[in-house]
Amino acid sequence: MRTKGDRGRRARGAAWLTIWLIAGVAGLAALLWAFPRVYPFYPAEWTIQREEAVAIALEGFADLGDPVEDPFVAAVLSKSSLLEERLLRALPDGEAERLRGSLVGKQVFDWQVVVYPPGARPGEWTYRARISPTGEVMDLLLRVPPDEPADALDADAARRRAAEFLTARGIDLADFAPPEVRQRDLQARRDTGVRFRAREAVFGDEVPYGFEVHFAGDRLIGHELYYDIPDADEIIASLQPVNLLSQLRLMVPFLLIPVVGPLFLRRYHAGEVGVRRSAQIFLLVLATGTLLVALAGSAVSEGVGFGVLSRVQVAWAWSAQIVIFWFSAMAATAALSWAVGEALARERWPQKLAAFDAVFRRRFANATVARSSFVGFMAGLGIAGGLMLLLALLPAAWTEPRVSYLFGPWWESARWPGLALVAFLLCYVLFSELFGRLFLVTAALRRFGAWGGGALVALLLGLLYWPMASGIDGAWAVGFGVLGSAALVALFLRHDLWTTVVASFTANVAAAGAAFLLADDPFLTFQGALPLVVAALPMLFGLRELVGGAQLEYRWEDVPLHVRRIAERERQRVELETARRIQSSILPELPPQLHGVEIAHAYLPASEVGGDFYDVLALEDGRLAVAVGDVAGHGVSSGLVMSMAKSALAVQVTFDPEVDPVFRTLNRTVYQTARKRLLATLCYALLDPVRRELVYASAGHLFPYRIDREGRVDALESIAYPLGVRDELDVLSQKAQLSPGDTLFLFSDGIVEARREGTEEQFGFERLEAVLHDNALSTVGRVRDAVLEAVADFAGAAPREDDLTVLVLRLP
Numbered sequence: 001m002r003t004k005g006d007r008g009r010r011a012r013g014a015a016w017l018t019i020w021l022i023a024g025v026a027g028l029a030a031l032l033w034a035f036p037r038v039y040p041f042y043p044a045e046w047t048i049q050r051e052e053a054v055a056i057a058l059e060g061f062a063d064l065g066d067p068v069e070d071p072f073v074a075a076v077l078s079k080s081s082l083l084e085e086r087l088l089r090a091l092p093d094g095e096a097e098r099l100r101g102s103l104v105g106k107q108v109f110d111w112q113v114v115v116y117p118p119g120a121r122p123g124e125w126t127y128r129a130r131i132s133p134t135g136e137v138m139d140l141l142l143r144v145p146p147d148e149p150a151d152a153l154d155a156d157a158a159r160r161r162a163a164e165f166l167t168a169r170g171i172d173l174a175d176f177a178p179p180e181v182r183q184r185d186l187q188a189r190r191d192t193g194v195r196f197r198a199r200e201a202v203f204g205d206e207v208p209y210g211f212e213v214h215f216a217g218d219r220l221i222g223h224e225l226y227y228d229i230p231d232a233d234e235i236i237a238s239l240q241p242v243n244l245l246s247q248l249r250l251m252v253p254f255l256l257i258p259v260v261g262p263l264f265l266r267r268y269h270a271g272e273v274g275v276r277r278s279a280q281i282f283l284l285v286l287a288t289g290t291l292l293v294a295l296a297g298s299a300v301s302e303g304v305g306f307g308v309l310s311r312v313q314v315a316w317a318w319s320a321q322i323v324i325f326w327f328s329a330m331a332a333t334a335a336l337s338w339a340v341g342e343a344l345a346r347e348r349w350p351q352k353l354a355a356f357d358a359v360f361r362r363r364f365a366n367a368t369v370a371r372s373s374f375v376g377f378m379a380g381l382g383i384a385g386g387l388m389l390l391l392a393l394l395p396a397a398w399t400e401p402r403v404s405y406l407f408g409p410w411w412e413s414a415r416w417p418g419l420a421l422v423a424f425l426l427c428y429v430l431f432s433e434l435f436g437r438l439f440l441v442t443a444a445l446r447r448f449g450a451w452g453g454g455a456l457v458a459l460l461l462g463l464l465y466w467p468m469a470s471g472i473d474g475a476w477a478v479g480f481g482v483l484g485s486a487a488l489v490a491l492f493l494r495h496d497l498w499t500t501v502v503a504s505f506t507a508n509v510a511a512a513g514a515a516f517l518l519a520d521d522p523f524l525t526f527q528g529a530l531p532l533v534v535a536a537l538p539m540l541f542g543l544r545e546l547v548g549g550a551q552l553e554y555r556w557e558d559v560p561l562h563v564r565r566i567a568e569r570e571r572q573r574v575e576l577e578t579a580r581r582i583q584s585s586i587l588p589e590l591p592p593q594l595h596g597v598e599i600a601h602a603y604l605p606a607s608e609v610g611g612d613f614y615d616v617l618a619l620e621d622g623r624l625a626v627a628v629g630d631v632a633g634h635g636v637s638s639g640l641v642m643s644m645a646k647s648a649l650a651v652q653v654t655f656d657p658e659v660d661p662v663f664r665t666l667n668r669t670v671y672q673t674a675r676k677r678l679l680a681t682l683c684y685a686l687l688d689p690v691r692r693e694l695v696y697a698s699a700g701h702l703f704p705y706r707i708d709r710e711g712r713v714d715a716l717e718s719i720a721y722p723l724g725v726r727d728e729l730d731v732l733s734q735k736a737q738l739s740p741g742d743t744l745f746l747f748s749d750g751i752v753e754a755r756r757e758g759t760e761e762q763f764g765f766e767r768l769e770a771v772l773h774d775n776a777l778s779t780v781g782r783v784r785d786a787v788l789e790a791v792a793d794f795a796g797a798a799p800r801e802d803d804l805t806v807l808v809l810r811l812p
Contacts, residue, residue, distance in 0.1 A: 024378030027385030034392035043133035053111035054064035057129035150217020162194035162213035208497035253329035289327030341438035355498035370542030380506025417532030474724035750802035757796035
């Protein structure tokens, strides 16, 4: 039974979804209105698709020569940025349609069809044609090698034959000025060009253009559209910032791998990230990139050369190079960004990953995925429409140059451009959003806060890769990129990762597919609509769950296994850190001198919690109580027993510091508390620095050393069972007379049992005694350091297997 509060939440949710629906519809309407105004020379009457352009070109080639047997045909939708920019500069208000229908306006975008014979290399084509988007033949050429001889052709015959050829192709010569003949001499023949200058002159007299018919000797080899732009160098220079941004985008995947790669390796070696989902993302990006190259590789590789390779081989080599180097870099960046970004986000925003995870698990029937998909789709339409509308309403002088660099031939030249666009943007959006939003936003917000981190990421990503901004001047491109990136950052912060991915994909397919959506050809319109349908699919799959559906809730068993390992490891780390702090507080930091005795010590645990302990206590009668102990093993259990033994030692010395009572008390403590019978060893001594007398005993512990000024090293032997073996311990104390300047060296077995890397060889007593002999006259600090350095040099990179404790005392 639904409560009043439930109905209220449903009503508010429905209201917000309605607002998003209005924003999406308005965005799509704004995009379709603004697109032809922003890019006026995109062909509005686009009726010719790729296969039709090839058929028109092949039909025209029959007028120039015999067909090529088993040819390689490349067809690419090409664009003249130079001509488009010159037309934009000459564009008066309301004249876009007239200029678009002019002779040069039809040449801004066209299908370039090139026919190669078998085995031909790039540049060795046989036929080349340019077909306008409305089906008009702008160029039609037969290539004749320059060393092929031919008979001469006089100027009058050239004019007559050129006029007959153009008239036969349906060109009205009344629209052109009388022809001009140009000839040039080659080594084996004289070539002739007959120019028919157009009378329409959309640029005025400063930019002549028209058709030129070519003859190789006396052989007619076709015609092409010519135009002479005197300020071409200036225009090319003005387009350099735009081209630079486009080239930078190609480098971005390589630049980002060193950013996120080391963080991934660090967390992977720490066991904090998994690789299963990262591998899925890597394969998905690589597979879609490979699909794109398969759809458009032969077209996009036109104009590329690889030494002696044939045109067919160049297509294969170029495709392999793009997949291996560019798409692999994108896939690697996306996979690494997911791994690190997921780890960062789960620490703070685990719910932002819920819908994205659910989609990869093919769990669409829930409100979480449905709402994220709906909001993302509508927000993407709103972003695309809003930015395009803003660009259309700004004065043209503020955004010059404004040429159309949406995506070039990557997808427009494919047999199925809509499918190619989907493949391209699946790669691009997963790469850009997983790095830009998941990894970068999460990392930046941890360091700079919501406002600072969000602003920094928006600026950085706007500069690096925002495709919709690539068609305008460099400074404005960054500004529009920042706006688009900021909108996606806000979506990520307000909603989740899946919302941002869908929004980015939708915004880009809407902007890039608008030209096809507005085309007059049904097939091309379908290709423009196909990517939008793909973007809407996750929303459509969960439409029934959109209002009132079940939210996706993560239970502990739904969390990825590596995340559960991280949580368990973190819990254990906290416990060990607490135990380490407790142990550190128990083990003393000894002063450099007590009762005139110099002291140096060191304690190096093999793990977070060690089993060794030590102490030097000053007694009221001027003596020192000295102890070094070792509980078997290391880790938490040994550390707990060590802590109890150390505490019992301090209490017992306060009441009765003599050797026998101390051993009885510590033996009883260890015997009663170490239920697993963890044995402990202890060396305990009472040092009288005035009488220079040492009373000592050892319960299973290594004997201490006495080093005199002559360098003699003597072991002070005392034998008894370790602590905790039996309930009663018999200890026979020993007495030693010392001399002024004698040094006492107490230690644990981690010193002599240290192993050389890769072997079973131990450091041993002989090496230890040699170090003590060599440093007999050194300070107590130097004695300590010399022993530790010798052990470290001996062990090399081998991990420490046991705790190391050193205690050095020297009599005055």
